[in-house]
Amino acid sequence: MTLWRLEWMRLARTKRWIALVGVYVFFGLLGPLTARYLREIVDFAGGDLEGATIQFPPPVPADGMAQFVSNAVQIGTLVAVVVAAGALAFDAIPEMGVFLRTRVSDVRTILVPRVVVTVIAVLGSFVLGGLAAWYETWALIGGLEAGDVVAGLLFGCLFLVFVIGLVAAVAARASSVLGTVMISIVVLLIMPIFGISEALGRWLPSHLGGALATIPAGTESFSDYLPATAVTVVTTVGLFFVALRFAASREL
Amino acid sequence: MIRTTDLAKRYGATDALRGVDLSVAAGSIYGLVGPNGAGKTTLLGILAGLRHPTSGSVQIDADPHRIAVLPDTPRFDAWLTGREVVGLAQRLTAGTEDRVEQVLADAGLTDAIDRPVGGYSRGMLQRLGLACTIVGEPTLVLLDEPASALDPLGRREVLDLIGRLKGTATVLFSSHILADVQEVCDTVGILDKGALAFQGTVEDLLVGQAVPRYRIRVRPPTDDVARALDRLDWVRAVEFDGTDELTVTVSSLADAETKLAGALAAAGARVVSMGPEAVSLERAFLEVTK
Structure with missing residues (x-):
């Protein structure tokens, strides 16, 4: 039994991997489906809105990814925060x-397997969900440029690594899993508020979460995400450094 | 093995430890006793490297990988089995897992070895914690109230396990249960309000710290005898509970041995029996901490 195996077992035996994979793949399959059949869904739910009529434009392939991103960025990130907090x-x-702590000489020995396994699990689930959304978009609506989807997935992955770094830093100071989750979510909710300012928003890590929707849609390009990428890389490295420092100096 | 010099720890305005000069000899079993809030857990935490002293120094003559610590209520991931928990403990300390079954058997957990520890009772968790502690063949073992949560049988097993460490490891354990300390420890330290009020062998504590007392049974009337003894300058106190027994606290055993019989005769006492009161660790502890 090693600390690495312990983390894989934590994912498997607590069924956390099912929550992660389940939420991303579910929305990966649901997103393109709702994009393709939105008109039918609204009609089925009673399309007559007191005389008002809703006109839906014909679905385009980018709508499939946009539907996936809108759900995955919110609920998927929430699940990722909970899973990360449980481990970190x-x-x-x-x-x-x-x-x-009394069996290792350096807290890094404890922290590194937890961070790495969590990153692999969260990113793997996100990519799986993204690939499911891409496939179903192709099957139901139409194809997307592979380069655009891959770029969007990479930016989304970078955002999730930032989220895990944030959780690691908070967990090293907070006194409970619930406290870690709550503080992390508050920070993640505050970021989009600053993002209302377009000039500031394009520098924020949260901006990366939408790349899988906007790059395939052509509304933003790869280079539009470079400022946020730079900030996110620097911030994430800083968060992991802070997590290590806090964890090393913490008293029990 | 362990030496602290003028060790102090403050939490805000509270002194948790004040000038503690602890000295634990290699190979000894050292019992750290003290009332709630005396600073025992803080002291063990500092020795384990889990807390930082405000001032003072700690010197531990042991390989850091061979120092084992057991908290008072050990907890583990509920979805691990006993075998996996001890296997992890051994892997992190010694690097192999070949003693896992042996130490689990020593801890009386063979039947539960492959059960998730989430289903273990508190006593089983305590014994599992002890198994994790000894699996790495430590040279220094720090135990915080290791038997506090156990039933009499579990306590017996834990004390036997600690006793078996004698000669192979230095053991420092804190306890509220003075009988446990008296049974397994050769050295005792009494921590009171963050300061080390006594440190020495159990014999030194029993002989040197407790004020000597005599128990005397006399034929009634007893109160005249009690009043006569209470007037003597070498008698500190006479306790008389209304029966035929007096408890006489004297300034020294020598005074009692040379003068008590004469004083009783002079008071006209009809003595049934008399003798020095056996000093318990509990009474010695109360004397030191009062």
Whole structure:
């Protein structure tokens, strides 16, 4: 039994991988479906809105990815935060923290497997969901440029690594898993508020979350995301550094 | 093995530890006792590297990989089995997993070895924690209230396990249960309000710290005898509970041995029996901490 195996077992035995893969793949399959059949869904739900008529433009392939992103960025990120907090807040139960901390000489030995396994699980689930959305978009609406989708997935992955870095930094200070989740979500919710200003928003990590929708749609290009990418890379490295420093200096 | 010098720890305005000079000899089993809030867990936390002292120094003569720590209520991921928990503990300390079944058997957990620890009772978790502690063959073992959550049988097993460490490891354990300390420890430290009020062998504590007392049974009337003894300058106190027994606290055993019989005779006491009161660790502890 190693600390690496412990983390894979945490995902498997607590069924957290099902929550992660499930939410991303579910929205990956649901997004293009709702984009393709939105008109029929509204009609089925009673399309007569007191005389008003809703006109839907014919669906285009980018709508499939946009539907996936709108759900995955919110609910998928929430699930990712919860899963990450469960793994990274290892001092939340001090007796468990004592068990690990008194058996390693450097807290990195504990933290690195937890971060890496969480990143792999979250990113793997997101990519799987994105690929499902891409496939179903192709099947129901039409094809998308592979380069655009891959670029969108890469930017989305970078945003999720930032999210995990944020959770790691918060977990090293917070006293519970719930506290870690709440603080992380508040920070993630505050970012889009600053993003209302377009000039500021294009620099924020949260901007990357929409790349899988906007790049295939052609409303933004790869280079439009470079400012946010630079900020996100620097911030993420800083968050992991802070997480290590906080975790190393923490008293139990 | 362990030496602290003028160790202090403050939490805000509260002194958790004040000038603690702890000295634990290699190979000893050291019992750290003290009332709630005396600073025992803080002291163990500092020795384990889990807390930082405000001032003072700690010197531990042991390989950091061979120092094992057991908190008072050990907890583990509920979805791991006992075998996996101890296997992880051994992997992190010694690098192999060949002693897992042996230490789980020593801890009386063979039947539960492949069960998720989420279903373990509190006593089983305590024994599992102890198994994790000893699996890496540590040279220094720090135990925080290791038997506090256990039933009498579980306590017996834990004390036997600690006793078996004698000669292979230095053990420092805190406890509220003075009988446990008296049974397995050769050295005792009494922590009171963050300061080390006593440190030495159990014998030194029992002989040197407790004020000597005599128990005397006399034929009634007893109160005249009690009043006569209470007037003597070498008698500190006479406790008389209304029966035929007096408890006489004396300034020294020597005074009692040379003068008590004569004083009783002079008071006209009809003595049934008399003798020094056996000093318990509990009474010695109360004397030191009062």
